[in-house]
Amino acid sequence: MDITHDYAVQIEWTGNRGTGTSSYRAYGREHLVTADGKHVIEGSSDPTFHGNAERWNPEELLLAALSQCHMLSYLHAATRNGVTVLAYTDAATGTMQQTADGGGHFTSATLRPRVTISDPTQIDLAQSLHAQAAAQCFIASSVNFPVGHEPQTTAAETTAAETTAAEASAAR
Structure with missing residues (x-):
C-alpha cells in the first residue's frame, strides 16, 4: 500500500538591494523559508557564492x-x-x-x-x-x-x- 505525504514551504527572496539582479554582485542572496505555523528560517547562499555567513x-x-x-x-x-x-x-x-x-x-x-x-x-x-x-x-x-x-x-x-x-x- 502506497501512502503519500505532501509538504509545502514558501521561499521569499529578500536580497533586492535596489537594482534587482542587474549584475552578479548587485543582489543579495538572502531569503526567507517559511511554512504555515513554523518559525522562519533565514537563508542565503554559501559565502563562497556571495552569501551571508550568518544565515543557513x-x-x-x-x-x-x-x-x-x-x-x-x-x-x-x-x-x-x-x-x-x-x-x-x-x-x-x-x-x-x-x-x-x-x-x-x-x-x-x-x-x-x-x-x-x-x-x-x-x-x-x-x-x-x-x-x-x-x-x-x-x-x-x-x-x-x-x-x-x-x-x-x-x-x-x-x-x-x-x-x-x-x-x-x-x-x-
Whole structure:
C-alpha cells in the first residue's frame, strides 16, 4: 500500500538591494523559508557564492535534514527495540563538488552520531540499530550520493551518589 505525504514551504527572496539582479554582485542572496505555523528560517547562499555567513545555506540544510532524519529514525528504532537513549548528538559533514558548467552536486555525507544509552549491556544492540535507521530514513533514501555512518554508543556513567550507595551496599 502506497501512502503519500505532501509538504509545502514558501521561499521569499529578500536580497533586492535596489537594482534587482542587474549584475552578479548587485543582489543579495538572502531569503526567507517559511511554512504555515513554523518559525522562519533565514537563508542565503554559501559565502563562497556571495552569501551571508550568518544565515543557513541550502547545503547546510540538506546535511541537517539527513542528520535529523537519521536521528529520528534511530530514536524510533531504539524505542521499538527497548533501548533507552539518554542523549544523541551528531557532527555531520558533507562534500559538494562544483562542476565545470557552474553546477555541482554532493558526492558524500557522513553522519557521526554519538549516542548515550542507559543500559551498558545493550551497547551492541544500540550500535546495530544505526543500520535499521539508515534504511528507514526517508531523506537518505531520496539522495543520489552515499551517506556514511560512524556511530559511537556509550552507556551513561553512574552518578557519584549511585557509586557511593553501591559501595556501601557491597561493604555490608
